[in-house]
Amino acid sequence: MIEKLPTPQEPLKIGTRGSPLALWQAHETRRCLMEAFSLPIEAFEICVIKVTGDQILDKALKDIGGKGLFTREIEEALLDGSIDIAVHSMKDMPTIQPDGLTLDCYLKREDTRDAFVSARYGSLADLPQGAKVGSSSLRRRSQLALRRPDLQLVEFRGNVQTRMKKLEDGVADATFLAMAGLKRLGMANVARSAIEPEEMLPAVAQGAIGVERRTDDPRVKAMLDAIHDRDTGIRLAAERAYLLRLDGSCETPIAGLAVLEGDQLWLRGEILRPDGSESISGERRGPAAQAAGIGTALAEDLLARAPKGFLVGR
Secondary structure (H helix, E strand, O other): OOOOOOOOOOOEEEEEOOOHHHHHHHHHHHHHHHHHHOOOHHHEEEEEOOOHHHHOOOOOHHHHOHHHHHOHHHHHHHHOOOOOEEEEEHHHOOOOOOOOEEEEEEOOOOOOOEEEEOOOOOOHHHOOOOOEEEOOOHHHHHHHHHHOOOOEEEOOOOOHHHHHHHHHOOOOOEEEEEHHHHHHOOOHHHOOEEEOOOOOOOOOOOOOEEEEEEOOOHHHHHHHHOOOOHHHHHHHHHHHHHHHHOOOOOOOOEEEEEEEEOOEEEEEEEEEOOOOOOEEEEEEEEEHHHHHHHHHHHHHHHHHHOOOOOOOOO
């Protein structure tokens, strides 16, 4: 029993980035909590927090600080009590949280695939030799360089709407976005085709929404426990343990995807050289109850097969 639920007079403050997709995720978290506890919309306040990663769009993430640029300011607001929970795209989240913060609530995961987006071409295979592909993701750029070394890769950052405008302006012939984001924004029709994991393994935790809280806040913990999706939690336990063991960052192209098959878990992973000249992949299966251990084991296998210097920074 939760002693004191939020009220319109004392609303639960939800911290988020300000992009349309981030706001959708915050609103979905609010909807889940409203439904779980029969609360009115006025019992919640959406707090938009400007983050560095959304303000510097002309440089690659690896050159300006990596994934933390999408989370640092929001986590600072959580730590100082300005907000009560923080909603994140899990593929943007570092594997280690700051002291005092916990991330153990995940909403039901969406489509994990990448979307091929182009005004002129229907699929990656349709792109002519030398076509320009825009992407800010080192993982996608490396996978493309491995599979289609003839393509020209150009830096491409910004939210979904910004990237679509860049396509219209001819900055690139095609780009890749997450199917999950397009579906959540009601823009699934923008995708000319979805890229199956067998062709391009997605980013770790792609399609998942995480809700972060202060570790010492039992009321919020109880509320978030009520909306946590168990299956997503198991899959991310494997994927994030795998990423953690690889010391995953924006400087190293890493892909990974866990799938539940009953009480068994299947995890696939791939690491690449940034220039796409080489990749190492593998998979592991085992009991879902051992998800984190499966993730660590797969990472150990890939590390054992990687030549010295393969992973940037190691």
